[in-house]
Each structure stands twice: as C-alpha cells, then as structure tokens.
Amino acid sequence: xxxxxxxxxxxxxxxxxxxxxxxxxxxxxxxxxxxxxxxxxxxxxxxxxxxxxxxxxxxxxxxxxxxxxxxxxxxxxxxxxxxxxxxxxxxxxxxxxxxxxxxxxxxxxxxxxxxxxxxxxxxxxxxxxxxxxxxxxxxxxxxxxxxxxxxxxxxxxxxxxxxxxxxxxxxxxxxxxxxxxxxxxxxxxxxxxxxxxxxxxxxxxxxxxxxxxxxxxxxxxxxxxxxxxxxxxxxxxxxxxxxxxxxxxxxxxxxxxxxxxxxxxxxxxxxxxxxxxxxxxxxxxxxxxxxxxxxxxxxxxxxxxxxxxxxxxxxxxxxxxxxxxxxxxxxxxxxxxxxxxxxxxxxxxxxxxxxxxxxxxxxxxxxxxxxxxxxxxxxxxxxxxxxxxxxxxxxxxxxxxxxxxxxxxxxxxxxxxxxxxxxxxxxxxxxxxxxxxxxxxxxxxxxxxxxxxxxx
Amino acid sequence: xxxxxxxxxxxxxxxxxxxxxxxxxxxxxxxxxxxxxxxxxxxxxxxxxxxxxxxxxxxxxxxxxxxxxxxxxxxxxxxxxxxxxxxxxxxxxxxxxxxxxxxxxxxxxxxxxxxxxxxxxxxxxxxxxxxxxxxxxxxxxxxxxxxxxxxxxxxxxxxxxxxxxxxxxxxxxxxxxxxxxxxxxxxxxxxxxxxxxxxxxxxxxxxxxxxxxxxxxxxxxxxxxxxxxxxxxxxxxxxxxxxxxxxxxxxxxxxxxxxxxxxxxxxxxxxxxxxxxxxxxxxxxxxxxxxxxxxxxxxxxxxxxxxxxxxxxxxxxxxxxxxxxxxxxxxxxxxxxxxxxxxxxxxxxxxxxxxxxxxxxxxxxxxxxxxxxxxxxxxxxxxxxxxxxxxxxxxxxxxxxxxxxxxxxxxxxxxxxxxxxxxxxxxxxxxxxxxxxxxxxxxxxxxxxxxxxxxx
Numbered sequence: 001x002x003x004x005x006x007x008x009x010x011x012x013x014x015x016x017x018x019x020x021x022x023x024x025x026x027x028x029x030x031x032x033x034x035x036x037x038x039x040x041x042x043x044x045x046x047x048x049x050x051x052x053x054x055x056x057x058x059x060x061x062x063x064x065x066x067x068x069x070x071x072x073x074x075x076x077x078x079x080x081x082x083x084x085x086x087x088x089x090x091x092x093x094x095x096x097x098x099x100x101x102x103x104x105x106x107x108x109x110x111x112x113x114x115x116x117x118x119x120x121x122x123x124x125x126x127x128x129x130x131x132x133x134x135x136x137x138x139x140x141x142x143x144x145x146x147x148x149x150x151x152x153x154x155x156x157x158x159x160x161x162x163x164x165x166x167x168x169x170x171x172x173x174x175x176x177x178x179x180x181x182x183x184x185x186x187x188x189x190x191x192x193x194x195x196x197x198x199x200x201x202x203x204x205x206x207x208x209x210x211x212x213x214x215x216x217x218x219x220x221x222x223x224x225x226x227x228x229x230x231x232x233x234x235x236x237x238x239x240x241x242x243x244x245x246x247x248x249x250x251x252x253x254x255x256x257x258x259x260x261x262x263x264x265x266x267x268x269x270x271x272x273x274x275x276x277x278x279x280x281x282x283x284x285x286x287x288x289x290x291x292x293x294x295x296x297x298x299x300x301x302x303x304x305x306x307x308x309x310x311x312x313x314x315x316x317x318x319x320x321x322x323x324x325x326x327x328x329x330x331x332x333x334x335x336x337x338x339x340x341x342x343x344x345x346x347x348x349x350x351x352x353x354x355x356x357x358x359x360x361x362x363x364x365x366x367x368x369x370x371x372x373x374x375x376x377x378x379x380x381x382x383x384x385x386x387x388x389x390x391x392x393x394x395x396x397x398x399x400x401x402x403x404x405x406x407x408x409x410x411x412x413x414x415x416x417x418x419x420x421x422x423x424x425x426x427x428x429x430x431x432x433x434x435x436x437x438x439x440x441x442x443x444x445x446x447x448x449x450x451x452x453x454x455x456x
Numbered sequence: 457x458x459x460x461x462x463x464x465x466x467x468x469x470x471x472x473x474x475x476x477x478x479x480x481x482x483x484x485x486x487x488x489x490x491x492x493x494x495x496x497x498x499x500x501x502x503x504x505x506x507x508x509x510x511x512x513x514x515x516x517x518x519x520x521x522x523x524x525x526x527x528x529x530x531x532x533x534x535x536x537x538x539x540x541x542x543x544x545x546x547x548x549x550x551x552x553x554x555x556x557x558x559x560x561x562x563x564x565x566x567x568x569x570x571x572x573x574x575x576x577x578x579x580x581x582x583x584x585x586x587x588x589x590x591x592x593x594x595x596x597x598x599x600x601x602x603x604x605x606x607x608x609x610x611x612x613x614x615x616x617x618x619x620x621x622x623x624x625x626x627x628x629x630x631x632x633x634x635x636x637x638x639x640x641x642x643x644x645x646x647x648x649x650x651x652x653x654x655x656x657x658x659x660x661x662x663x664x665x666x667x668x669x670x671x672x673x674x675x676x677x678x679x680x681x682x683x684x685x686x687x688x689x690x691x692x693x694x695x696x697x698x699x700x701x702x703x704x705x706x707x708x709x710x711x712x713x714x715x716x717x718x719x720x721x722x723x724x725x726x727x728x729x730x731x732x733x734x735x736x737x738x739x740x741x742x743x744x745x746x747x748x749x750x751x752x753x754x755x756x757x758x759x760x761x762x763x764x765x766x767x768x769x770x771x772x773x774x775x776x777x778x779x780x781x782x783x784x785x786x787x788x789x790x791x792x793x794x795x796x797x798x799x800x801x802x803x804x805x806x807x808x809x810x811x812x813x814x815x816x817x818x819x820x821x822x823x824x825x826x827x828x829x830x831x832x833x834x835x836x837x838x839x840x841x842x843x844x845x846x847x848x849x850x851x852x853x854x855x856x857x858x859x860x861x862x863x864x865x866x867x868x869x870x871x872x873x874x875x876x877x878x879x880x881x882x883x884x885x886x887x888x889x890x891x892x893x894x895x896x897x898x899x900x901x902x903x904x905x906x907x908x909x910x911x912x
Binding site: 049050105194224231 | 500503504505506507508515518558559560561563650651652653675676679680683684687735736871872873875876877878
C-alpha cells in the first residue's frame, strides 16, 4: 500500500473527523509554504559560510554569530545567545592499518569520547563478532588485550527505528569492551550506505569504566575486515585515533515571533546548530533549524499570532544534548503550549504524532486533517519525540512530532557526505509547509496588520 | 527504446545475417558461463588479499605474486612475469583548507605526477573558472601566482565518451596552469557522483613545463568552493599535496591456454593488475582481469582450443600504460589473431565493436550473432579499443571491444569507493559469458579431451 492509501484508510476510519474543515488561513499558509525559499537560504548559507560546526569549538561559535546575524536580519525579536560551558572532545590524526596477513589501510573515524592512542598508534590482534549480542556473550579471555571488532549490518527503516537496536555496538560496545579488558574497539559504522565514509557518533563510557580507543570503520572497510578474518589467519591491526579533551563554550541561539498575548504559553520549535565535524551538517541539522525558522518566518510575514513562537537553535546536541539540558534548566518551569524539534534530515514528512493531552484531542485531530494534503499520515495522539526536547517531553510538556522519511537518512548521517547537495529543495519545502501548518493550527489565529518587519 | 529493441532492429536490418546460426559449442559455453564463479573468486581474492596495488609499489609486487599463484593454481600454462623499470609517484599527506573568508577544510587528492608542496603546504588566493576553455582563454595576469580552480561538471554517458572532453581540466589543466605562471591547480573531480571521495587520475606535464602542485577536489567540495567564490570576497586556500618520485619495478603477468596449433597466432585477452591507491581497484580493474581470465578458464575446462589464448594482467596502466608499452616492445611483432581488453568496470556489456578486417567480416558477424542473446548490440566492424592494447591496435593488430555500460562507472572511478561491494555478481557473469562467447567464436573450435587440469 502506498502512503496515501494508508493515510486515506486511516482518515476514513478513525482519525480525524471528516466533517471538520481546515481553516482557510491555515490552508493558505500551508499551500504558500510549498514555494518557500527561506529554508534553502538558511541551509545554503550556514553550510557554505560556516561549514562544519563541532560542538564547543570555535566553528560552533562562528555558527552562533552567523545565526544571530541571520535571525536578526530576518526580523525576529529577542534574538539572543544563552551560553553554557562544556567539555569539548576533538579528533586528531586517524588511521587503521592491517599489518598482516594482508597489509592494507582501512578507513576509520573515532567515536565521540574515544580515548586517544599515542600518535604512533597501538597494535593488536583483531577478534571479530557479528553482533553486539555475540560480543557481549563472549568470555573476557577471548577479548582481553585485543582489538575488538563488532559488525552488525543495520537495515533501512522509514521511521529510523533500526538505529536504536543496531546502534548498540557504537553506544554500549566501547563500555563493554573496556570492562572485558579489550585494548580497543572498532565497529562497523552505524549506517546503510556503501561508501568509504565512516559514520561518527557519540558514545559515553559508563561511570568508573576506563576509556579505550573506539572507532567506526566505513561499511566497505568493515566488510573487508570481515572477509579478511573469515580466512582464519591471525589479523594484526595498527590503530591510530588521536583526540583531545578541553573545556569550552557552547550556547543556544533563541529568537521569537512575539504573540499578541505575551502571557500565553509559548510554542517552541527548533533544531540543533552544532554538527559533526566530518561533513557540513546539511541534513543534520542545518535543515532542521532552517525548516522550523522558515515556518516561523512565514507566520510572522502573515501577521501576529496569538501565542509567541520561540525558535531555538540548540547548541552541542550531537555530543550529549548539552543545549537541550541547558534549555530545560533555564526554561523548563515556564509554561509551553507545544514543543517540537526537526532533527531527522530533509526528506519529506510522512507522519505526524502528537501528545497534547486528552483535553486537546480536537486540536490534535485538526492538525492531522490540515497536514493530510501534504501526504502526511495521522499517527499517534499519545507520543512525541525530539532529541533536545526530550528532557522537556519527559517532564510532561505537550509535544508534536513531524516525522521525516528516514529511509535514506542513515546513508549520510554523521559522515563526511552530509553536505548541501544531499538536500532536495522540493522535500525541504514540503517540510516547511508542514511546520507552517502546525504553527498556524496551534498558534491561536494570526491577525494580519501593517508589516513591521521588512521581508528580505 | 530498450537495448534489446535496438539490438532487434539492428539484427533485423543489416548485421548480422539471420540465416546464420550460433555453433552449439559456442552457445553452450555462453549459457554455462552465466553461472560462472571464477571471476568473482578472482575479484574477491585480489581485492581482499592484496587491496590497493599502486603501480611500481611493493603492493603491486605482492599483487603480481598473488597473480602467479592464482593463475598457476587455476591450471594455466606458461605463467610468468615480464618485469620492467619505471618511475614511481606516490602520495603523502594531503589537505586543502579555506583560510578565509569562510574557514573550512575541503577534501582533496593529488593528481598523478603532481609536484610536491612542502609538508606545511602553500598558501594562495583562489581564482575560479567554470570550464577548461574559460581557463585557457584567461590572461596570464589573472592567474599568475594564484591557485587556479577549474570546475566543469561531467555528465553521465553510457559509452563513457564524456570522460574525454570533461577530463580536460585534469589532463591538460596542470600544464596550462604552469605555463600561465599559476602557483598550483585544483580541479573538480572528473566524475559523476556526489560523495566526499575525490577522483585520482594521471596527468603529465608536457616537456619543458615546470611541475606545480595539482589536485582534485571531491565533487561536493568543488561545488562548495564555487558557492564560496560566488560570494565575491577574496578566497585564500592552504594546499598541502605531498608526494615523492622514486625508481621502481613493475611487470606484466602472463599465462596461456596452449592451442592445438602452437604456430597459430595467439588471441590476447586481459586487463590491468595495478590500481589507484585510494580504493581496492575492484572495478578498475580487478574485474577486467577476472572476467577475461574466467572466460579463458572456461574454454580450457571445455577442452583444447585451436589457437593459444594468452592472458595478460598488465602492470602500471593507470600511471601511463607502462605495461602495454612494454608488451608491445616485447611481443608487438608476433602475429596476434585478435586482441581485447576489459577495463571499464563490471557493469553489463551492452555493445560489441570489432576491427578484424574486411576478409574476416563473416567471423565478426558470427560474433555479433552469438553475443546478441546476452543483450549486446552489434556495433561497428571498423573499430576496437582498450588502454593497454592501444599501441598494438594503432600498429594494426585485429581487435575486439566488448563495451561495458559506463552510466555509473564514473561514480566510482579512481576513488576510495572502488571496492568489492560495487561489483554486481550477476553483471560480472554476463561479462564472463560475453568473453567466453568471443573466445569460443574466435579460437577455431575446442576439442574436448580427457581433462588434464583439475577444476578447482
């Protein structure tokens, strides 16, 4: 069944009521947003004029300055940076080399918070496992003093749910390896492509666990190592993963579309400003900040919403949700009418979930109805997600999740290949239309008035 | 029109005569070859157990040893290495960094025979051109002392013909840049993909021209640099392309299926053993040596051909056809019944050209007919090609060209992405079937006899 058939069946059966109609103002804003250029302008500008913006580095600081200039120029109010301190992990020279039996170099990158090897690297015998479960079941004696290699191919999923289970080797693998006495760990990249571009990503050694070097091989290199191991001869690897940790600064960049009722709870939308250091963070997550900001701008262009729309470009998401945690610390007790984050690429939105509460079910269904012409399936009324906003959602704030199609997301995710050319302008516009629809639906009506802010 | 329709129209009109029939021995060998495993075994083995095998290096020497072991184990006769000396260019540390106005790193690799920068790199202002023609028309004063950037997007073509014209910036660009007094040159990779993997490739400074550093940016990085230049501010780049030149050895590996008539001219088939250093040379050209060797092996398994089949795994093709030139020097005056090389990847063969001479037109048409069930279009009777065999073809030897579909070849060509996972086993088998058909057609009949060589 195609998505539209599924959507039609759902619409025809339970949610939402067909007797409802979409308010003309919402429908107009939605349809106009399909011609949006604001989002492309932000993605193109941020990725070209800043490029990579690793959390806590001077590049992320330049990105914050860029963001303040851009948001101010677009006419948003209350543009500000909320700074915070954080530990900053950065990579140095990286290499993996099979010394024997078949000498050759493999393409690798360190996982976040990997221990550093000496500049000349470390050398050890490789012991391979075909899944995280197989590795965890192994005797310590099989692993001690060796370089552990865990490989488990991740399948494609539209909703990205494979990332959880198949991400195990990256997330808990290093901690388990250290506990078992391994010298180091290398994993098959958590991804779905076949390019020589390894997938970076964060991992965190559990408390009390000694950090060891931890890296991800590109998928072709992981399969090469599997073939080499399969030949049954002892395999020796030299692994060089130099990195350093310093103290640094990050910050959330915040801007607002002031509502007519300054006392009404705000609607928070956003994405994260930082990126991994290998690509330019076009899909992760320049697109997310661009889509949500473009939608807010389109509401602002149309007039004054009842409720304030707050845009947050979170800092330091990739390396541990520092921005989200900082926002919660500063604003977690303020009332929020709804919170939503875009952080799953730039492919089309295919599903809307929400958790606005029983009392607001009619509003949630109105949102589903308004989104359905964009090919968006009505999903759950009892869940929402988003990395930076997770602490707020866990604390019970109402949320909306506009889910992007993730079928191809993990081809690119956290790799050098996360560059502007991977963003499809038409899909980006569909995203802007969906977020504009969401804001227009939840903001309590927009009153047009003589424009105070110049359009670009 | 699909390929098979085109083939049908051609068959129905002019070539070849429909009244002909394919000899049962040829048809049987062709159809059995569609289940071939010999070629995969060679591609998998060579790319896994040797990996990259840059011309003139110890890796290429290991590849020759591997080849001798493999060809001997497969039961071929007269397995030998014909060595030769050559200059060996190898790369060291490589980096490109925009220092201003938008600091960021770009992904680059040096072109073959690039001059070396100092280890700390060189720094210069970038001047950009949108095509080789635009660059060549520029005044020397616009270029002198600067880093030239030439970008011209190469389109996809089935026959690979775009590689000639759009490869200009790589081939003559460095020489032109040096003559104009440029500090260095960087080009958009000659390729058709969108990955952060630059395309290496050879260039040669013309006699009397001073070598300068010359590199290729990955295509996403080339487009990034174009966007940066378009903003109109002076762009400064630090370019590090360390390389060295030494004297080294290479060699052609030769093996034979002895014919019943040792005096009859041989049929030469082969590919090249060396690869660029960034990938494992799976499609360029482990596949070529594998396909042609598998086809010869299948003939040998069936019995004794009238004419000797000579397999050549040429050395040092990528960096200047050293193996082909050496073969011509040693064997160019020997009679050859036909020569053919596979060096365009592992996608399906879509067309057969040949140049066997007017007197052998019936044989050429019989070949077209025998190949047509594989979906292969009858092409010209007056041309053939192949890089290593070009000197022989130019000298007038009869040749056959089984042309692979090149639509996706330049996504991978000369990049780190040239790895085993890019080879489709079914397409590889179609190639083996075509080459087996060609050998069976031209070899003058195979007499089955008690097997002297064990099958694997």
